[in-house]
Amino acid sequence: MPAYPxxxxxxxxxxxxxxxxxxxxxxxxxxxxxxxxxxxWKIVDLRCVPSQQATGTPGQCTTVDLDKRYAIxxxxxxxxxxxxxxxxxxxxxxxxxxxxxxxxxxxxxxxxARTYVEKSVKRTxxxxxxxxxxxxxxxxxxNQLHIHIDCMRGDISEALAQHAKDTPGKWRWATLDxxxxxxxxxxxxxxxxxxxxxxxQDNRGEGTMATQTILVTGAGPSAEQDGWLVVNSGIDVxxxxxxxxxxxxxACRVADTH
Numbered sequence: 001m002p003a004y005p006x007x008x009x010x011x012x013x014x015x016x017x018x019x020x021x022x023x024x025x026x027x028x029x030x031x032x033x034x035x036x037x038x039x040x041w042k043i044v045d046l047r048c049v050p051s052q053q054a055t056g057t058p059g060q061c062t063t064v065d066l067d068k069r070y071a072i073x074x075x076x077x078x079x080x081x082x083x084x085x086x087x088x089x090x091x092x093x094x095x096x097x098x099x100x101x102x103x104x105x106x107x108x109x110x111x112x113a114r115t116y117v118e119k120s121v122k123r124t125x126x127x128x129x130x131x132x133x134x135x136x137x138x139x140x141x142x143n144q145l146h147i148h149i150d151c152m153r154g155d156i157s158e159a160l161a162q163h164a165k166d167t168p169g170k171w172r173w174a175t176l177d178x179x180x181x182x183x184x185x186x187x188x189x190x191x192x193x194x195x196x197x198x199x200x201q202d203n204r205g206e207g208t209m210a211t212q213t214i215l216v217t218g219a220g221p222s223a224e225q226d227g228w229l230v231v232n233s234g235i236d237v238x239x240x241x242x243x244x245x246x247x248x249x250x251a252c253r254v255a256d257t258h
Contacts, residue, residue: 127218
């Protein structure tokens, strides 16, 4: 076996050390998220934002928007799941900050970020096969607001199809995956149609909002034309749920059927 020049050996050793450091950091992040309820906040606040400010690159995140004050992070779970995480300290769905008069439109930002899911699976998907979801305070592992962005389960999209032409602004009840949810079609995700505001209308106060879960998906193949479905449940609902994350498919099987 030929001998490497000393400089080449040093370069090769440095590359190995960098590769090992990256692998260890990724493993550390995965472990951190399981034991530290502030892991997402630390990743965004201590790594992604400082990197964006200093170098113009998002560091560990997929992207950081300093103006709109959010980051997109690829989740360690699933092939295509991404998370929208505010760069401000906001605990979750129960925070009054999500209902403030000039609150950032996180649902719009998360919906626009669905393209990262499509990039992960290397294909364009109809809007009714993509979903956004936030867990209740009692069904989450992280105490920093984060909206899950991923593919919908195929059977759930089929079940929701009957609501594609519902009159906007009215709740209708359905059983999805064994739990009771109410469903409303909306024509926007902003202002009065912001899903946080819609759900808060009859779930007033931090304590009540803390029990709620929200999922948003396209009412049809084109949300711009068909609108969106806001799917809501809570742990206080008879046979309800504090998490709608199970309606998403982190394996994104729908991408394999096209």
